Amino acid sequence: xxxxxxxxxxxxxxxxxxxxxxxxxxxxxxxxxxxxxxxxxxxxxxxxxxxxxxxxxxxxxxxxxxxxxxxxxxxxxxxxxxxxxxxxxxxxxxxxxxxxxxxxxxxxxxxxxxxxxxxxxxxxxxxxxxxxxxxxxxxxxxxxxxxxxxxxxxxxxxxxxxxxxxxxxxxxxxxxxxxxxxxxxxxxxxxxxxxxxxxxxxxxxxxxxxxxxxxxxxxxxxxxxxxxxxxxxxxxxxxxxxxxxxxxxxxxxxxxxxxxxxxxxxxxxxxxxxxxxxxxxxxxxxxxxxxxxxxxxxxxxxxxxxxxxxxxxxxxxxxxxxxxxxxxxxxxxxxxxxxxxxxxxxxxxxxxxxxxxxxxxxxxxxxxxxxxxxxxxxxxxxxxxxxxxxxxxxxxxxxxxxxxxxxxxxxxxxxxxxxxxxxxxxxxxxxxxxxxxxxxxxxxxxxxxxxxxxxxxxxxxxxxxxxxxxxxxxxxxxxxxxxxxxxxxxxxxxxxxxxxxxxxxxxxxxxxxxxxxxxxxxxxxxxxxxxxxxxxxxxxxxxxxxxxxxxxxxxxxxxxxxxxxxxxxxxxxxxxxxxxxxxxxxxxxxxxxxxxxxxxxxxxxxxxxxxxxxxxxxxxxxxxxxxxxxxxxxxxxxxxxxxxxxxxxxxxxxxxxxxxxxxxxxxxxxxxxxxxxxxxxxxxxxxxxxxxxxxxxxxxxxxxxxxxxxxxxxxxxxxxxxxxxxxxxxxxxxxxxxxxxxxxxxxxxxxxxxxxxxxxxxxxxxxxxxxxxxxxxxxxxxxxxxxxxxxxxxxxxxxxxxxxxxxxxxxxxxxxxxxxxxxxxxxxxxxxxxxxxxxxxxxxxxxxxxxxxxxxxxxxxxxxxxxxxxxxxxxxxxxxxxxxxxxxxxxxxxxxxxxxxxxxxxxxxxxxxxxxxxxxxxxxxxxxxxxxxxxxxxxxxxxxxxxxxxxxxxx
Numbered sequence: 001x002x003x004x005x006x007x008x009x010x011x012x013x014x015x016x017x018x019x020x021x022x023x024x025x026x027x028x029x030x031x032x033x034x035x036x037x038x039x040x041x042x043x044x045x046x047x048x049x050x051x052x053x054x055x056x057x058x059x060x061x062x063x064x065x066x067x068x069x070x071x072x073x074x075x076x077x078x079x080x081x082x083x084x085x086x087x088x089x090x091x092x093x094x095x096x097x098x099x100x101x102x103x104x105x106x107x108x109x110x111x112x113x114x115x116x117x118x119x120x121x122x123x124x125x126x127x128x129x130x131x132x133x134x135x136x137x138x139x140x141x142x143x144x145x146x147x148x149x150x151x152x153x154x155x156x157x158x159x160x161x162x163x164x165x166x167x168x169x170x171x172x173x174x175x176x177x178x179x180x181x182x183x184x185x186x187x188x189x190x191x192x193x194x195x196x197x198x199x200x201x202x203x204x205x206x207x208x209x210x211x212x213x214x215x216x217x218x219x220x221x222x223x224x225x226x227x228x229x230x231x232x233x234x235x236x237x238x239x240x241x242x243x244x245x246x247x248x249x250x251x252x253x254x255x256x257x258x259x260x261x262x263x264x265x266x267x268x269x270x271x272x273x274x275x276x277x278x279x280x281x282x283x284x285x286x287x288x289x290x291x292x293x294x295x296x297x298x299x300x301x302x303x304x305x306x307x308x309x310x311x312x313x314x315x316x317x318x319x320x321x322x323x324x325x326x327x328x329x330x331x332x333x334x335x336x337x338x339x340x341x342x343x344x345x346x347x348x349x350x351x352x353x354x355x356x357x358x359x360x361x362x363x364x365x366x367x368x369x370x371x372x373x374x375x376x377x378x379x380x381x382x383x384x385x386x387x388x389x390x391x392x393x394x395x396x397x398x399x400x401x402x403x404x405x406x407x408x409x410x411x412x413x414x415x416x417x418x419x420x421x422x423x424x425x426x427x428x429x430x431x432x433x434x435x436x437x438x439x440x441x442x443x444x445x446x447x448x449x450x451x452x453x454x455x456x457x458x459x460x461x462x463x464x465x466x467x468x469x470x471x472x473x474x475x476x477x478x479x480x481x482x483x484x485x486x487x488x489x490x491x492x493x494x495x496x497x498x499x500x501x502x503x504x505x506x507x508x509x510x511x512x513x514x515x516x517x518x519x520x521x522x523x524x525x526x527x528x529x530x531x532x533x534x535x536x537x538x539x540x541x542x543x544x545x546x547x548x549x550x551x552x553x554x555x556x557x558x559x560x561x562x563x564x565x566x567x568x569x570x571x572x573x574x575x576x577x578x579x580x581x582x583x584x585x586x587x588x589x590x591x592x593x594x595x596x597x598x599x600x601x602x603x604x605x606x607x608x609x610x611x612x613x614x615x616x617x618x619x620x621x622x623x624x625x626x627x628x629x630x631x632x633x634x635x636x637x638x639x640x641x642x643x644x645x646x647x648x649x650x651x652x653x654x655x656x657x658x659x660x661x662x663x664x665x666x667x668x669x670x671x672x673x674x675x676x677x678x679x680x681x682x683x684x685x686x687x688x689x690x691x692x693x694x695x696x697x698x699x700x701x702x703x704x705x706x707x708x709x710x711x712x713x714x715x716x717x718x719x720x721x722x723x724x725x726x727x728x729x730x731x732x733x734x735x736x737x738x739x740x741x742x743x744x745x746x747x748x749x750x751x752x753x754x755x756x757x758x759x760x761x762x763x764x765x766x767x768x769x770x771x772x773x774x775x776x777x778x779x780x781x782x783x784x785x786x787x788x789x790x791x792x793x794x795x796x797x798x799x800x801x802x803x804x805x806x807x808x809x810x811x812x813x814x815x816x817x818x819x820x821x822x823x824x825x826x827x828x829x830x831x832x833x834x835x836x837x838x839x840x841x842x843x844x845x846x847x848x849x850x851x852x853x854x855x856x857x858x859x860x861x862x863x864x865x866x867x868x869x870x871x872x873x874x875x876x877x878x879x880x881x882x883x884x885x886x887x888x889x890x891x892x893x894x895x896x897x898x899x900x901x902x903x904x905x906x907x908x909x910x911x912x913x914x915x916x917x918x919x920x921x922x923x924x925x926x927x928x929x930x931x932x933x934x935x936x937x938x939x940x941x942x943x944x945x946x947x948x949x950x951x952x953x954x955x
Contacts, residue, residue: 026169026170026171026209026231027167027168027169027170028167028168028169028170028208028209028228028229028231029165029166029167029228029229029482030073030076030077030165030166030167030168030227030228030229031163031164031165031166031227031229031480031481032070032071032077032163032164032225032227033161033162033163033225033477033479033480034067034070034139034161034162034163035160035161035539036055036056036065036141036159036160036161036162037055037056038067039056039065039066039067040066040067040068040138041065041066042056042063042064042065042066043062043063043064043104044059044060044062044063044064045057045058045059045063045065055085055122055158055159055160056158056159057158058154058155058158059143059155059156059157059158059159060143060145060154060155060156061143061144061145061154061156062142062143062144063142063143064104064140064141064142064143065140065141065159066104066138066139066140067138067139067140067141068138069136069138070136070137070138070139070164071135071136071205071227072132072133072134072135072136072137072164073134073168073227074134074168075132075133075134076166076167076168077129077132077164077165077166078128078129078132078165078166078167079110079126079127079128079129079164079165079166080099080109080110080112080126080127080129080162080163080164080165081112081124081125081126081162081163081165082097082112082114082124082125082126082141082159082161082162083122083123083124083159083160083161083162084097084114084122084123084125084157084158084159084160085122085123085157085158085159085160086114086116086157086158093115093116093147094145094146094147095113095114095143095144095145095147095156095157096111096112096113096114096143096144096145096146096156097111097112097114097125097141097142097143097157097159097162098110098111098112098141098142098143098144099111099112099129099139099140099141099142099162100139100140100142101133101137101138101139101140102137102138102140103138103140104140104142106140107131107133108130108131109129109130109131109132109133110127110128110129110130111127111130112125112126112127113125113127114156114157122160122161129164141159141162143156143157144156163480168228170208170209170228170231172210172234174208174209174210174211175208175209175210175211175212175234176191176207176208176211176212177191177211177212177213177214178190178191178196178197178203178206178207178211178212178213178214179191179192179193179195179196179197179213179214179215179216179241180196180197180198180199180200180202180203180213180214180215180216180220181196181197181198181215181216181218181886181887181889182198182216182217182218182219182220182886182887183196183198183216183884183885183886183887183889183890183891184196184197184198184886185197185198186198186199186202190202190203190206194889194924194926195922195924196216199220199222200213200215200220200222200224200238200248201222201223201224201225203238204224204225204226204227204236204238205226205227206227207226207227207228207236208228209228209229209230209231209234209235209236209483210230210231210234210235210236211236211237212237212238212239213236213237213238213239214239214240214241215238215239215240215241215244215246215489216241216244216246216886216887216888216889217240217241217244217245217246217862217886217887217888218246218247218862218886218887219247219249219861219862220246220247220248220249221249221250221251221252221471221472222248222472222475223472223474223475223476223477223494224238224248224475224476224477225476225477225478226478226481226484229480229481229482229483229484230481230482230483230484230485230503231482231483232483232503234483235483235484235485235503235505236481236483236484236485237484237485237487238476238484238485238486238487238489239485239486239487239488239489240487240488240489241887241888243488244862244887244888245490245858245859245862246488246489246490246862247489247490247491247492247860247861247862248475248476248489248490248491248492248494249468249475249491249492249493249494250470250471250472250473250474250475250491250492250493250494250495251284251286251468251469251470251471251472251492251493251494252276252468252469252471253466253467253468254271254273254274254285254452254467254468254469255271255273255463255467256271256272256273257269257270257271257454257461257462257463257467258270258271259461260453265437265438265455267440267455267456267459267460268437268453268454268455269453269454269455269456269461269462270451270452270453270454271451271452271454271462272449272450272451272452273452274445274450274452274469275450276469276471277445277447278470278471278473280447280519281385281396281432281517281518281519282516282517282518283445283469283470283516284469284470284493284513284516285443285452285454285467285468285469285470286466286467286468286469286470286492286493286513287441287454287456287457287462287465287466287467288457288465288466288860288861289466289492289512289860289861290441290457291513291516291560292441292442292443292454292457293441293442293443294431294432294442294443294444294518295431295432295433295434295435295436295437295438295442295443295444295453296429296430296431296432296433296436296442297370297372297373297429297430297431297433297436298369298370298372298429299370299438299439299442300439300441353413353414353415353416354397354413354414354416355411355412355413355414356386356388356397356411356412356414356428357409357410357411357412358373358374358409358410358412358428372436372438373410373430374404374407374408374409374410375404375407376402376404376410376435377404378401378402378403378404379401379402380402380404380433380435381399381402381412381430381433382399382400382401382402383398383399383432383433384399384430384431384432384433384436385397385398385399385417385430385431385432385518385519386399386412386414386428386429386430387428387429387430387431387518387519388428389428389587389653389654392589392654392655392656393520393587393588393589393622393654394520394586394587394588395416396416396417396518396519396520397414397415397416397417398414398415398417399412399413399414399430399433400413400414400415401413412430417519431518432444432518434446434453437453437455438455439455440455440456440457440458440459441455441456441457442454442455443455452469454467466860466861468493470493470494470513470516472494473494473495473515473539473540473541474494474495474496474497474539474540475491475494475495475496476491476496476497477496477497478496478497478498478501478504479497479498479499479500479501479538480499480500480501480548481498481501481502481504482501482502482503482504483502483503483504484501484504484505485504485505485506485507486505486506486507486509487505487507487508487509488507488508488509489509489510490509490510490512490858490860491509491510491511491512491514492512492513492860493512493513493516494514494540495511495514495515495540495543495544495545496511496540496544497538497539497540497544497545498544498545498546498547498548498551499537499538499545499546499547499548500538500547500548500570501546501547501548501551502548502549502550502551503549503550503551504548504551504552505551505552505553505554506544506552506553506554506556507552507554507555507556508554508555508556508853509556509557510556510557510559510855510858511544511556511557511558511559511565512559512560513559513560513561514540514543514544514558514560514561514565515540515541515542515543515561515562515563515564516561516562517541517562517563517586518562518586519586520562520563520586520588520590537567541563542563542564542567542590542594543558543561543563543564543565543566543567543583543590543594544558544565544566544567545567546566546567546568546569546570546573546575547568547569547570547573547606548570548573549570549571549572549573550571550572550573551570551573551574552573552574552575552576553566553574553575553576553578554574554575554576554577554578554853555577555578555851555853556578556579556853557578557579557580557855558578558579558580558581558583558592559579559580559581559582560582560583560585561582561583561584561585561590562584562585562586563583563584563586563588563590563594564583564584564590564591564592564593564594564626565580565581565583565591565592565593565620566578566580566592566593566594567593567594567595567596568593568594568595568607568610568612569595569596569597569606569607569610570606570607570610571605571606571607571608571609571610571638572608572609572610572611573609573610573611574610574611574612574613575593575611575612575613575615576611576612576613576614576615577613577614577615577851577852577853578615578616578851578853579615579616579617579851579853579855580592580593580615580616580617580618580620580624581617581618581619581620582619582620583620583621584620584621584622585621587621587622587653587654588622589622589626589628589661590622590626591620591622591623591624591625591626591661592617592618592620592623592624592625592650593612593615593617593624593625593626594625594626594628595607595610595625595626595627595628595629595630595640595665596626596627596628596629596630597628597629605631606629606630606631607629607630607631607640607665608630608631608633608638608640609633609637609638609639609640610630610640610641611640611641612625612640612641612642612643612645613641613642613643613644613645614644614645614849614850614851614852615645615646615850615851616645616646616648616850616851617645617646617647617648617659618646618647618648618649618650618677619648619649619650619652620650621650621651621652621653621654622650622651622653622654622657622661623650623651623657623658623659623660623661623689624647624648624650624659624660625642625647625659625660625661626660626661626663627640627660627661627662627663627664627665627668627694628663628664629663629664629665629693630664630665630666630668632666632667633667635822636820636822636823636824639667639668639669639823640665640667640668640669641669642660642668642669642670642671642673643669643670643671643672643673643849644672644673644847644849644850645673645674645849645850646673646674646849646850646851647659647660647673647674647675647676647678647687648676648677649676649677649678650678651678656689657689658675658678658687658688658689659675659678659687659688660687660688660689661689661691662688662689662690662691662694662697663691663692663693663694664692664693664694665693665694665697666694666695666696666697666726667696667697667698667726667820668697668698669697669698669700669823670687670688670697670698670699670700670702671698671699671700671701671702671826672701672702672839672847672849673687673702673703673849674702674703674704674705674799674849674850675687675688675702675703675704675705676704676705676799687699687702687704687733687735690728694728695725695726695727695728696725696726696727696728697728697729698728698729698819698820698823699728699729699730699731699733700729700730700731700732700733700816700826701732701733701826701839702733702734702839703733703734703735703799703801703839703840704733704734704735704736705735705736705799705801726818726820727818729767729816729818729819730767730770731767731768731769731770731816731826732768732769732770732813732816732826732835732837732838732839733770733771733838733839734770734771734801734838734839734840735770735771735772735773736771736772736773736796736801767816767818768813768814768816769812769813769814769816769835769836769837769838770837770838771791771809771837771838771839790808791803791807791808791809791837791838792804792805792806792807792808793807794846800846801838801839801840802840802842802844802846803836803838803840803842805842807836807842809836809837809838809842810836810842811832811833811834811835811836812834812836812837813834813835813836813837814834814835815827815830815834815835816835829841829844831843862887883937883949883951885951888926888927888928889924889925889926889927890924890925890927890937890951891922891923891924891925892922892923892925892937892939893921893922893923894917894920894921894923894939894947895920896919896920896921898919898920898941899916899917899918899919899941900916900917900920900923900939900940900941901914901915901916901917901939901940901941902914902915902917902923902925902937902938902939903915903937903938903939903940904925904930904935904936904937904938905935905936905938906933906934906935912930912935913925913930917939923939925937927953930953931953932952932953933952933953934950934951934952935950935951935952935953936948936949936950936951937949937950937951
């Protein structure tokens with residue numbers, strides 16, 4: 001037998017290794033999405049940043065958009081998709097987008113044909129790449145027209161975004177751990193803790209399946225879009241380092257403040273350093289991480305609260321108990337207490353012109369309006385914004401003029417913005433007027449001069465604060481990604497998009513101010529009514545978007561959003577163990593959680609299998625959950641399940657809603673929830689409103705208490721059609737302790753007659769076993785007292801509505817039939833014969849809903865673990881050198897060409913640390929193990945030239 005030589009063995013081993021590696025290699029989707037408005041240069045487009053935030057308009061023949069530094073990998077992209085609009089008057093066949101590289105006349109890598117389309121929702125058009133470039137290039141979108149009838153059409157399309165897609169190979173060995181720090185550099189290797197990247201975006205561009213990005217404490221002002229996607233068992237993971245305070249911030253600093261020199265207003269400062277805008281009424285200013293209020297009247301802290309006898313407010317609408325909301329809900333809506341009356345010009349319904357009139361009823365001194373509204377010069381409020389909330393949602397108008405007609409009356413003329421389809425009055429406020437900047441924490445931006453005015457919260461120089469303005473709507477863009485996890489991150493003034501994603505997870509994250517808009521878009525007015533209009537939830541403008549399938553948001557808080565906190569559609573997506581509050585503060589039909597199809601409202605297979613469980617949701621201006629539309633499930637697995645949630649206060653700034661408002665949905669199962677503290681002076685329903693198009697929902701084993709207003713603790717509504725199939729079912733609910741003066745626990749639940757009128761027979765949907773605060777209490781029965789002892793609750797004072805021995809509710813129920821085939825048995829826990837009345841079966845362990853994830857307070861801005869001490873000893877004989885400070889690390893950069901010694905001394909002169917440094921460059925010194933205190937860091941070379949800094953290490 002011959003023995004192979006060493007070369008033969010090596011060659012065989014190499015072949016085996018290559019075959020093994022090939023077996024491990026997998027094809028991984030790669031994609032790169034670029035927003036149209038992020039161009040580096042433009043020719044010919046009608047682009048107006050304040051108004052055209054989502055797209056680039058009016059792109060015609062020979063126009064182009066340029067995008068620099070596009071990385072084509074190693075030729076991994078094989079197709080391109082362009083999302084575009086066509087207006088009604090420009091139905092042109094023959095429009096094309098030609099994608100070129102390096103110049104407007106450069107190599108064409110794809111030609112995308114645009115079909116004849118007119119509508120407000122962008123549509124995709126895609127094609128294969130004819131050339132697959134590699135490396136980094138500038139990309140040009142150029143526009144042409146080949147159809148007949150127009151020689152030089154000036155409006156081929158508007159462009160929303162475009163995306164390159166393809167496949168790349170990945171091996172298990174490609175998975176790596178990358179580090180990111182504010183003291184790092186994107187030129188570093190990234191895989192060393194001592195040589196981290198500077199941006200998360202850099203790590204996201206190189207991470208492959210199984211890769212982890214560990215992020216050190218600090219503020220990261222970027223939008224992160226992974227280039228690759230994860231795989232089952234090998235996700236991409238972005239996580240905070242060891243619980244450090246990592247903030248993904250959508251805002252950029254605003255600096256350069258000087259005193260504005262306004263007579264009598266010494267606290268107002270100004271700057272022209274905010275040269276960007278997200279669009280009219282969409283800009284947001286933050287001071288030390290908290291939202292400032294656009295100059296307005298009434299001021300946020302004014303307490304002009306209407307009473308039910310104040311007839312100027314339509315139907316006596318207003319907050320029932322304002323103190324309950326202060327410090328919890330965002331005060332934009334809480335403070336909108338001034339009652340005004342609005343009328344269309346000549347009384348024409350939905351007239352684009354209208355006026356709002358403020359007047360003081362001198363005979364009713366309790367409800368006097370702010371003095372700032374009266375005695376003003378003519379047209380003082382012109383150019384500002386008037387907003388009014390006449391019941392269902394906020395209406396807005398651009399002020400064209402104003403008159404102070406008497407000492408106690410003012411009329412404000414306006415042109416409606418979006419939908420303003422009501423006469424009457426309601427709580428109202430005036431904003432965006434520089435002359436109303438008269439209180440701490442107010443600001444104003446003059447768009448003509450890009451001048452920003454601010455009265456800082458402490459009345460001092462804003463330079464002593466961190467002042468920021470929102471600039472990015474997305475912190476993480478996971479659109480179309482698979483198996484990506486975000487863990488332990490903080491998001492400020494920005495959002496995340498999981499649109500069309502699959503198996504992605506947000507875990508243990510914190511979101512504050514995920515969306516902002518002082519004027520709701522037209523699509524915000526009425527779920528199911530106006531939501532067929534353009535609704536670009538994917539971009540982060542309306543909240544965190546979750547579509548696609550099998551995505552999860554868990555152990556996460558969402559606090560503050562002008563629109564919704566989370567928007568969920570798609571299939572089999574889950575929101576669990578989260579805390580959601582202070583959303584929909586520009587009150588419309590948004591909510592803490594909005595369920596609706598995001599891509600196409602007419603999609604008959606969207607919003608299926610959604611689970612909303614074990615959350616604490618409260619202090620949202622309208623509904624805690626708004627279901628705009630969901631598809632009809634074909635089996636139990638596809639049903640929407642809303643269970644074990646603690647629904648707190650809601651519906652404080654609108655009327656006729658509930659903690660859950662359901663429209664155009666059926667077979668939604670709502671069980672084992674607490675509903676409480678909902679309401680205002682008008683119509684509000686503590687639990688569930690079966691509204692327009694809502695049929696066949698299943699509501700059981702819920703506890704409801706302490707509502708406010710004339711329709712309290714109610715499961716209000718009806719099956720919207722007289723022949724609804726299946727029918728809504730309501731059973732085994734406990735409803736007690738209404739605050740309503742008439743002591744009505746439930747309002748009405750009826751069906752409609754064939755002619756569309758409300759039926760006379762109440763409760764056809766009451767399937768039994770419902771327990772009321774007082775026996776036989778149903779519908780609008782009026783009682784003069786509440787009997788809290790009859791049912792023998794265990795501890796009603798502390799809201800324990802389980803039953804004690806001897807309760808007449810025990811075994812007093814019936815087995816409910818008629819559940820859809822395959823649905824879980826709602827009485828599976830009944831072991832002693834018949835079901836009991838109410839939500840708790842006697843002897844069963846009391847279930848307590850809501851999130852058990854404890855949100856930790858976080859400090860903004862995050863503190864560095866080390867910092868320079870102002871005025872400390874400093875000298876430098878060495879040439880170019882500098883110190884970078886990051887969380888847990890000092891990085892000393894010294895000139896090349898010599899040996900160095902780096903020493904750290906405490907304030908007593910004792911040597912704490914000494915390092916030798918053979919060559920210049922970056923020396924990384926960890927500080928985690930160094931006790932806090934003041935130190936002097938010194939670097940010297942053989943020539944006894946030195947540089948030193950005085951620093952403070954803190955925890």
